Amino acid sequence: MEHYTMNLTLKVWRQKNTDAQGKFETYPVSGISSEMSFLEMFDVLNERLINEGKEPIAFDHDCREGICGACSMHINGRAHGPWAGTTTCQLHMRAFKDGDTVTVEPWRAGSFPVVKDLTVDRGAFDRIIEAGGYVSVNTGNAQDANNILVPKDKADAAFAAAACIGCGACVAACKNSSAMLFVSAKVSQLALLPQGQPEKKSRALNMIAQMDKEGFGSCTNTGACEAECPKEISLTNIARLNREYIAAGLSYEK
Amino acid sequence: MKWSQFFNTSIGKKLLVGATGLFLCSFVIVHLTGNLSLLKDDGGEAFNIYAAFMSHNPFVQFLAWGLKIIIVLHAILALQLTFRNRAARPVKYAINPGNQTSSWFSRQMAIMGSILLIFILIHLKDFWYLMHYGDLQSVTYGGEEYKNLYSAVYMAFKELWLVVLYVIGMIGLSFHLVHGFKSAFQTFGLNHVKYNGLINFVGVWLFGILIPVGFAIIPVVIYFKSI
Numbered sequence A: 001m002e003h004y005t006m007n008l009t010l011k012v013w014r015q016k017n018t019d020a021q022g023k024f025e026t027y028p029v030s031g032i033s034s035e036m037s038f039l040e041m042f043d044v045l046n047e048r049l050i051n052e053g054k055e056p057i058a059f060d061h062d063c064r065e066g067i068c069g070a071c072s073m074h075i076n077g078r079a080h081g082p083w084a085g086t087t088t089c090q091l092h093m094r095a096f097k098d099g100d101t102v103t104v105e106p107w108r109a110g111s112f113p114v115v116k117d118l119t120v121d122r123g124a125f126d127r128i129i130e131a132g133g134y135v136s137v138n139t140g141n142a143q144d145a146n147n148i149l150v151p152k153d154k155a156d157a158a159f160a161a162a163a164c165i166g167c168g169a170c171v172a173a174c175k176n177s178s179a180m181l182f183v184s185a186k187v188s189q190l191a192l193l194p195q196g197q198p199e200k201k202s203r204a205l206n207m208i209a210q211m212d213k214e215g216f217g218s219c220t221n222t223g224a225c226e227a228e229c230p231k232e233i234s235l236t237n238i239a240r241l242n243r244e245y246i247a248a249g250l251s252y253e254k
Numbered sequence B: 001m002k003w004s005q006f007f008n009t010s011i012g013k014k015l016l017v018g019a020t021g022l023f024l025c026s027f028v029i030v031h032l033t034g035n036l037s038l039l040k041d042d043g044g045e046a047f048n049i050y051a052a053f054m055s056h057n058p059f060v061q062f063l064a065w066g067l068k069i070i071i072v073l074h075a076i077l078a079l080q081l082t083f084r085n086r087a088a089r090p091v092k093y094a095i096n097p098g099n100q101t102s103s104w105f106s107r108q109m110a111i112m113g114s115i116l117l118i119f120i121l122i123h124l125k126d127f128w129y130l131m132h133y134g135d136l137q138s139v140t141y142g143g144e145e146y147k148n149l150y151s152a153v154y155m156a157f158k159e160l161w162l163v164v165l166y167v168i169g170m171i172g173l174s175f176h177l178v179h180g181f182k183s184a185f186q187t188f189g190l191n192h193v194k195y196n197g198l199i200n201f202v203g204v205w206l207f208g209i210l211i212p213v214g215f216a217i218i219p220v221v222i223y224f225k226s227i
């Protein structure tokens, strides 16, 4: 890839705190390298704002290598920007060309309140996990490895679901702000494995109940979540979640 | 878990929307096969006998009332979910992805459903009400008297605006089912490479094209016969 530098016009959502009224601010940025990541471009802008004595733009980031799921940004109408299967930190500026206008918004969902600027509170996901995203284990000595047999296809499907990093792009991308892809990944990674069987029914029902309680929308199977998920979690997980719900709902003793 | 709880979650409600939706899909097939007899050149005999059967047979009557309840249930639940989904995003995006991440049809379900609902109400008033409670002339086939719904239908579709309205209604049906048919299977947890292709094919070709076109042809043909 040829290296080039570019000048851009950034329109960024600024919001002092959760209750404040937010609005877009426009920032011209110049001399941006095509080899920078999108977050590095924000670092350059923030350094300038700090030097000018202005408030830097708040945004979430941690690993900057596509595994923590912190870097929530809605870029030109796309969760994590235009590249498929990519987090914002892994999005490179070569996705843009000189003279582009780039609009950056926080995740928009009532269940993800804006904390400041582009930072949102994804605590709702944590509460869904608390409701059932765990397995019971024995205390005492660790068991022999491979004591419990796991078929290869199940292991692979569970592993693919476990790739979910809880970034919230599925909610951000969904026109209903539905958390079904996230919940389906978290239910699937356990429901597929023998270790997940004891809590199988209560898990599905409790996590779905919490998902509803948090105010996420319902699924209309548009597929926008799958299209935007940086870990390419498949819609087949949502089908599995629906099956888990039907099976648990029709047979759960409580 | 009680039934009332089971059907009161987001997924539970979607299961009802899906089940009622698929029931309505089976209904449109039956309805179309019957209605096509309107285009027979027999002066209305086949259609009028069929219409009389449909409005007198007790089992069909039971289904017909069930059908109306199911349409209402489907529409209420689906619209309730739609409003809840809208409310889940109080501050909207300045820029939306449009067709980049989802199909246009999948995002217009409530709009197309509402067009359908309006169409269904007008359609029931036009013909079902007329058949059951209105004044119709009678005809005699083989010594038996029948209400002549056939001639009433032919009269009605002399009006161009009504023909246009029916065509719009069927566009609504088509666009609703292009996504709706396959969506219902996903809602029931049926998603597998083995049969996804077939479900999608049936959804697009049978429910999205063949059936709506079949319905729409009837008023169009009658209109052109009348001019």
Ligand code: HEM
Binding pocket: A219, A220, A221, B014, B015, B017, B018, B019, B020, B021, B022, B024, B025, B028, B071, B074, B075, B076, B078, B079, B082, B106, B109, B110, B112, B113, B114, B115, B116, B117, B120, B176, B179, B180, B181, B183, B184, B185, B187
């Ligand atoms: C002949 C009439 C109709 C048929 C055959 C039909 C069929 C369907 C089917 C198969 C689904 C998919 C269910 C699922 O995804 O689980 C659906 C969903 C839906 N229908 Fe209908 N429907 C009809 C009338 C209506 C009416 C009158 C309305 C409302 C005003 C409506 C509104 C909706 C909505 C909002 C959804 C959910 C959208 C989604 O999940 O993406 N439908 N319908």
Ligand code: SF4
Binding pocket: A069, A163, A164, A165, A166, A167, A168, A169, A170, A171, A181, A182, A185, A225, A228, A229, A230, A231, A232, A233
């Ligand atoms: S399913 Fe994908 S988009 Fe949703 S939280 Fe997990 S990794 Fe992010």
Ligand code: FES
Binding pocket: A060, A061, A062, A063, A064, A065, A066, A067, A068, A069, A070, A071, A087, A088, A089, A090
């Ligand atoms: S900062 Fe960790 S995924 Fe982007």
